[in-house]
Amino acid sequence: MSYPRISVFAGSANGTASPTRVIEGQDTLQARTSHDISVDSLHDEIAVPNPFAQAILFYSGGAKGDEGPIRIIQGPKTMLNYSDNVTLDPVHREAYVAQLMNDAILVFRSDMGGDVAPVRVIHGPKTKMDRPVRVSVDPVNNLMAVTTIQGVWLFNRTDNGDVAPRWTISGPKTGLGVVFGTRKVIFSPQGKKIIATGRRGGAPTGELFSRAPGSQPFIGIWNYGDNGDVAPWAIMPDTAAYSMDLNAAAKELITVDRGKLVVYRMPELFQ
């Protein structure tokens, strides 16, 4: 990001709308490389990572201005290492972090702060995890999705230790993997859908928007249970997103793409 800031917009905002409030300034302890954000609506909290200080920051849902975090996970016991992502599970009050540097997923209590050890760690050869960058959780169906270099790995939400993934969506038919630009994967628990950005064509450089001729980014939608080298159930062509979320009440898919926030009405994702 250009400047370390959390911007809050009205749900119906459109065009060049101004944010209703911003959280920014030295006391917020944000860094310019906070590549993820998670909102716990149940407990009215916002979480962002600070990879340079190896911390997870929690703010009050109504925070504004140079308001500091209400809680910070940071310290030797956390084992956080240059982690630029965080996902909250409001139902089970947990925070998930993908560790690019260690091929691991760390799970913390999200209502705890300070120098706390993870309650679970997914790590080891059976996981076959290579360069994980994001993690998402479906607390209803007890699933966890991890974006890895080769595709999307799906674990049981409560998996711990050296465990094999339950399913993997990976291979040329999927167009998925960090090298093809896949970042945040999201779940639709109602429709039992998995939504991720992928790319066909272009070199596997990690860029979402490859300039190579024939490079075609897309948002792909898979069904729960899809396993292996499986083409998506549906695609949104010529779209891509570094991050996404769902507004189930309005049946909307919200994407963030190169400084733009784009909202699509997508009832299919919830059926």
Next chain:
Amino acid sequence: MPGRPDRARIQWSVVAAILLTVTCWMQTRHWSGAAVAQEANKTSERRPLVLDRAPARNIADPNPVFRAIVIDAEHGEVFMANDKESAGTSILVYPTQFPPTNRIMEPRRRIAGPKTDLGMVCGLALSVEHGEMYSVSGETGTLNVYPLDARGNVGPGRQLRGVIPRASAGVFLDVKNDELFITTEHVNRISVYPRTFQQDQEPLRYIQGPTTGLADPHGIYVDSETNEIFVSNHGNWRKTETGEGEVRGPDSLTRTSLGYNIPGRALPLAPSTGKFLPPSITVHSRTASGNAALLRMIQGPHTLLNLPDGLYRDPVSGPRS
């Protein structure tokens, strides 16, 4: 005879029933297998449904966000780096003299477009003497050089790649010693290169390590008279090793700057070292190298520093130590 047609009808009915039974058996004996195969085909030969959907709405700001500023007093121009993606990252050049206006002033010229390879441009420096402009990006791992009068979608005339860590924040040209200084926020580092670098140039020297005091460094200024480097720090600190972030393929110390197409080495899970320090201006020897301790630091509540970025020393009024 009333009985004959009935018998014939019965015979035909029996034959028809047998044929129907055989047909049904032939049709249904592979049903379970066919169902499994169909299920398999559902995914293995799936043709995705295309949802070509126009956005319901979007939020985007087309106005630039300025990150770096540098002045060419000789030609009366000010160069500004715009790193905002929704506005198209660019370098905008304005005249230093202009009539007051309450309208948005268009730049005199703009450097932008895919050929420029600007990335999210964060730092700028100029050499009027050599007619060059230098840019670094918070997104890429290059230092780009453009002609001072560049305009439009032009590629860099020279580009430093080599081992330079990804995500630079500031760049400064020390005219007297003909050296370029670069800060890298991701790995708490100052790298020094000759201005006349070649594409794969190794750094002349670098400052990096736990005793340097560097903590998420951004702006940089070099005083070639006092031989001091001034760096603004946001205060986000973790222990970095000397050499961390250098792009050396499989021999790289970490995956920090490798990009995603090089596996690099996975580090074992280990205790975190990160902490928050107050924002600061650290002062280093111009010729320091490796994990060299800083000379002094400006830090504390009286400084009123708040995410400090740009840094400059007034050569006339700025007292020297």
